[in-house]
Amino acid sequence: MSPSASTRWCPTPEQLMILEEMYRSGVRTPNAAQIQQITAHLSLYGKIEGKNVFYWFQNHKARDRQKLRRKLSKQLHHHHCQLNTSLLCNHHHHPHYDHQHMMMNNHHNYHFLSFLHPQSLPPPPAASNDLQLAYYNPTSSLIPQGGFGGATTQVMSTNKWTTEMLEKTTVEMERLSKKMYGDDHKPMTTVAEVGSTLPGRLSRPSLKTLDLFPTTATNLKEERNNLELSI
Amino acid sequence: MSPSASTRWCPTPEQLMILEEMYRSGVRTPNAAQIQQITAHLSLYGKIEGKNVFYWFQNHKARDRQKLRRKLSKQLHHHHCQLNTSLLCNHHHHPHYDHQHMMMNNHHNYHFLSFLHPQSLPPPPAASNDLQLAYYNPTSSLIPQGGFGGATTQVMSTNKWTTEMLEKTTVEMERLSKKMYGDDHKPMTTVAEVGSTLPGRLSRPSLKTLDLFPTTATNLKEERNNLELSI
DNA sequence: GCAAATTAATGATTTATTCAAG
DNA sequence: CTTGAATAAATCATTAATTTGC
Secondary structure (H helix, E strand, O other): OOHHHOOOOOOOHHHHHHHHHHHHOOOOOOOHHHHHHHHHHHHHHOOOOHHHHHHHHHHHHHHHHHHHHHHHHHHHHHHOOOOOOOOOOOOOOOOOOOHHHHHHOOOOOOOOOOOOOOOOOOOOOOOOOOOOOOOEOOOOOEOOOOOOOOHHHHHHHOOHHHHHHHHHHHHHHHHHHHHHHOOOOOOOOOOOOOOOOOOOOOOOOOOOOOOOOOOOOHHHHHHHHHHHHOO | OOOOOOOOOOOOHHHHHHHHHHHHOOOOOOOHHHHHHHHHHHHHHOOOOHHHHHHHHHHHHHHHHHHHHHHHHHHHHHHOOOOOOOOOOOOOOOOOOOHHHHHHOOOOOOOOOOOOOOOOOOOOOOOOOOOOOOOEOOOOOEOOOOOOOOHHHHHHHOOHHHHHHHHHHHHHHHHHHHHHHOOOOOOOOOOOOOOOOOOOOOOOOOOOOOOOOOOOOHHHHHHHHHHHOOO
8 A cells, every 4th residue: 555545643663762752751741832843853753743742642641541540440459558659640620730740731831732734833932822831941940830920031941851852862763773774764864963961861850749549530430430330 | 901911712792603503503513624714704703713613612512411411310310201312412332423423523534623823724625634524515415424535526515514604694793793782893804795595504404313321421420420429 | 374353552533521711 | 600721531443463263
């Protein structure tokens, strides 16, 4: 079949590896600008669109949660261990869903999906009325959560993190790509500059310890489904 | 506060009326092209963006369902009436959710959200790889569900329905607008041509009678939530 | 070995929930 | 309290693994 006949995106190993590294490094819900960036970068390794990146993070995050939920519920059923489950709980009954979320997103990011039509790149941050606040800056711990006031002044530092991360993965990927496929594989372009200093996961915010126990049912969906059978 | 300081869209009465009329007429999940159209039209009556239209339909649909569910569950609890509930049930355990859905959406519509950045209008149908199939054509019952083959050939009839509907509502709205606010209200533009023949709800597909009883839990969410408390 | 048949993963969409402005 | 906005969960659909019968 013709190569463009596939109905859905099929990530190349390099793309996957980069995405996973970003995920491991804490990226969860990239905003529009970040997605654009990531997409641009990943397109060096194969066809890809913004929505693919968006979906990938959505799905990966969701399935991660799911996996943890499953694991936890198994534990709970097996030896009735009740606490010490300090990692989990993405329920959002309270103002901000979780640390990750707070770090990676301000509440009014219109990040959303400005990228379906790839030909129309949103002029980075600057224009229009959708405020693209910087919400994470690796050099200065966390953006003060305040929100709106200095919208335009905070814009400058946006995407630094992602950018550096991408730059870093570039070198790795070139190496890997050659190792796996030989010198003539995908990379249509050679990335010019690197000069990265992004320390993989050192500058990354220490991984959160969240609410100790679920007060909502979110984490019990599977059990719930079982229960329903006996209603 | 300055007129552009509002953080969220506030629909004008005309906009609302048009949206509601479209909803009543069967529109549930307009695709990108339709949203563009609707947005363009509604912007005659006030500031509006594509995402507003998108959200409006999402929310309206959801809250409609919710209202029906609530009503139904109340009925069930009050006098144990068991059947004759032929309107409702948006559960989807079977290939196609419901008639509405099938009529208004083909399965591979990327309709999605190609409109966040309003400055970048997606060149109507024509370009790129996101196929914009026509999925409903009021003059010719239903588009054969086949799907992919003639993607580009089906594009022509897209949006006919919405267009006519919008044209129709235009006259009504002008009338209404004058009645309510006088002649100098919003309409920044006078709509030139009308010549519509769209018969409100006559050409609209007869309202479906769906599965009689929910086999999944979707419709019982509220009951389920109650149950959870007693786990 | 090797295709057809099953099953597991995962990309893509829609629906349900939630937050918060007005 | 209503409802615009946004995220998470559930679901659908296709591709990849894996199994199975030959």
